[in-house]
Amino acid sequence: xxxxxxxxxxxxxxxxxxxxxxxxxxxxxxxxxxxxxxxxxxxxxxxxxxxxxxxxxxxxxxxxxxx
Numbered sequence: 001x002x003x004x005x006x007x008x009x010x011x012x013x014x015x016x017x018x019x020x021x022x023x024x025x026x027x028x029x030x031x032x033x034x035x036x037x038x039x040x041x042x043x044x045x046x047x048x049x050x051x052x053x054x055x056x057x058x059x060x061x062x063x064x065x066x067x
Contacts, residue, residue: 014060018053025052 001008025048029035038044 010060011057014056015053018049018056021056022049022052 001010001013022045026045029048035041035044
């Protein structure tokens with residue numbers, strides 16, 4: 001991926017997008033009180049991030065044309 005002449009790995013861009021989405025998901029989970037049911041919150045947050053990253057990557061890989 002070329003950003004103003006600098007080549008950046010698409011995984012880095014997807015990771016930033018996934019981080020922003022997972023922050024929103026964590027905020028919603030905190031507001032509804034879902035963390036009361038979670039045993040290990042940091043591990044759960046990491047799992048949410050990995051799931052969101054997988055979804056973002058699958059979405060972009062599926063819609064990105066091959067060179």
